[in-house]
Amino acid sequence: xxxxxxxxxxxxxxxxxxxxxxxxxxxxxxxxxxxxxxxxxxxxxxxxxxxxxxxxxxxxxxxxxxxxxxxxxxxxxxxxxxxxxxxxxxxxxxxxxxxxxxxxxxxxxxxxxxxxxxxxxxxxxxxxxxxxxxxxxxxxxxxxxxxxxxxxxxxxxxxxxxxxxxxxxxxxxxxxxxxxxxxxxxxxxxxxxxxxxxxxxxxx
Amino acid sequence: xxxxxxxxxxxxxxxxxxxxxxxxxxxxxxxxxxxxxxxxxxxxxxxxxxxxxxxxxxxxxxxxxxxxxxxxxxxxxxxxxxxxxxxxxxxxxxxxxxxxxxxxxxxxxxxxxxxxxxxxxxxxxxxxxxxxxxxxxxxxxxxxxxxxxxxxxxxxxxxxxxxxxxxxxxxxxxxxxxxxxxxxxxxxxxxxxxxxxxxxxxxx
DNA sequence: AGGGTAACAGACTTATAGGTCTGTTTATAG
DNA sequence: CTATAAACAGACCTATAAGTCTGTTACCCT
Numbered sequence: 001x002x003x004x005x006x007x008x009x010x011x012x013x014x015x016x017x018x019x020x021x022x023x024x025x026x027x028x029x030x031x032x033x034x035x036x037x038x039x040x041x042x043x044x045x046x047x048x049x050x051x052x053x054x055x056x057x058x059x060x061x062x063x064x065x066x067x068x069x070x071x072x073x074x075x076x077x078x079x080x081x082x083x084x085x086x087x088x089x090x091x092x093x094x095x096x097x098x099x100x101x102x103x104x105x106x107x108x109x110x111x112x113x114x115x116x117x118x119x120x121x122x123x124x125x126x127x128x129x130x131x132x133x134x135x136x137x138x139x140x141x142x143x144x145x146x147x148x149x150x151x152x153x154x155x156x157x158x159x160x161x162x163x164x165x166x167x168x169x170x171x172x173x174x175x176x177x178x179x180x181x182x183x184x185x186x187x188x189x190x191x192x193x194x195x196x197x198x199x200x201x202x203x204x
Numbered sequence: 205x206x207x208x209x210x211x212x213x214x215x216x217x218x219x220x221x222x223x224x225x226x227x228x229x230x231x232x233x234x235x236x237x238x239x240x241x242x243x244x245x246x247x248x249x250x251x252x253x254x255x256x257x258x259x260x261x262x263x264x265x266x267x268x269x270x271x272x273x274x275x276x277x278x279x280x281x282x283x284x285x286x287x288x289x290x291x292x293x294x295x296x297x298x299x300x301x302x303x304x305x306x307x308x309x310x311x312x313x314x315x316x317x318x319x320x321x322x323x324x325x326x327x328x329x330x331x332x333x334x335x336x337x338x339x340x341x342x343x344x345x346x347x348x349x350x351x352x353x354x355x356x357x358x359x360x361x362x363x364x365x366x367x368x369x370x371x372x373x374x375x376x377x378x379x380x381x382x383x384x385x386x387x388x389x390x391x392x393x394x395x396x397x398x399x400x401x402x403x404x405x406x407x408x
Numbered sequence: 409a410g411g412g413t414a415a416c417a418g419a420c421t422t423a424t425a426g427g428t429c430t431g432t433t434t435a436t437a438g
Numbered sequence: 439c440t441a442t443a444a445a446c447a448g449a450c451c452t453a454t455a456a457g458t459c460t461g462t463t464a465c466c467c468t
């Protein structure tokens with residue numbers, strides 16, 4: 001194998017496993033050795049590729065975490081027609097994935113935001129950046145929905161986006177306990193109700 | 205001072221300060237010494253009153269944390285007329301309090317749920333218990349609202365309660381970043397919108 | 409083929425934090 | 439006033455985890 005490829009391969013393996021375990025156990029409660037044990041690697045390997053635990057985590061946030069959020073929550077909505085139905089479908093898909101986790105650990109992004117808030121402003125910024133991209137995407141989709149005749153022109157797109165993000169973060173936090181299937185069903189049901197207020201209404 | 209009183213006083217001081225710091229820095233990231241330093245107490249004092257860090261934390265959850273959630277989110281709604289307006293007022297109050305925190309650390313209960321999920325089923329149960337009390341209270345209030353003619357009889361009270369809790373947890377998570385005032389405003393605005401769907405409608 | 413460097417192994421250092429233990433103070437009872 | 443136990447102080451033990459450093463393996467280039 002090419003050296004450059006091997007380097008990338010090892011780095012990415014550590015990052016991928018790192019995100020998994022950080023997600024499960026949290027950043028502070030996860031040791032570097034926990035990750036390395038899983039991969040049968042040594043400290044030497046880790047500190048050859050990364051400067052510190054923090055720099056390692058940031059690299060994960062900027063790469064894997066961003067892509068994860070983007071592909072599951074942003075991309076399915078970006079530039080699409082009929083934003084409201086797309087959002088429902090997208091959220092439902094994401095919740096279905098979560099539902100099938102044997103042990104679910106909530107919404108990765110909000111978990112980390114909770115963990116780092118007030119402790120590490122640096123990392124917080126990277127996390128908030130992802131959130132911001134999501135929000136902007138939702139607002140854009142709603143605005144486009146207005147011009148395309150899917151969304152009521154009178155609604156406050158930013159407020160709706162905030163409300164959507166809030167409810168999603170919340171339901172994912174709740175779903176960590178037992179009956180996630182029922183929670184998902186109830187949530188999507190209410191989301192549809194909420195969207196009835198927002199969708200375009202034929203002028204009387 | 206009476207011995208019994210002094211014992212209680214010290215225990216409660218440690219618990220109160222403990223909750224504060226656990227809330228700010230998280231359980232795993234807070235050392236016993238962090239708490240004791242704040243109170244100018246020693247390890248001897250702590251382990252005289254509590255068996256372990258975990259038992260200490262559980263005692264906080266069952267006492268202080270429960271009361272905190274109860275007094276701010278449950279009591280203001282319990283047994284009241286006109287549940288929808290009461291819920292809006294209650295949530296708005298709670299968010300206003302959060303808004304005025306110089307550095308806000310989110311919703312205590314959901315922070316701990318996020319931190320302990322998958323790590324300590326014992327503590328998770330205590331935390332979920334509080335959530336359950338809240339949920340039951342909301343459902344009861346909504347049902348009472350139906351019979352009192354404030355709430356549409358066709359709505360699914362449990363689904364609405366879930367949706368409310370979700371959105372509250374989410375907005376509190378979002379409010380940890382900068383513009384909490386604007387977030388609160390947007391959130392309450394959308395909450396009122398949502399409640400228009402749910403309130404009692406005069407039969408045509 | 410063999411020298412050189414990237415990639416990695418793993419023992420070691422150091423700091424932190426949970427918990428123990430012995431000694432000391434303080435308050436109450438008799 | 440004094441014996442006694444509650445309440446607390448703080449040194450100490452031990453485990454863990456971040457990070458260092460030296461040695462070893464594997465791969466590439468000439």
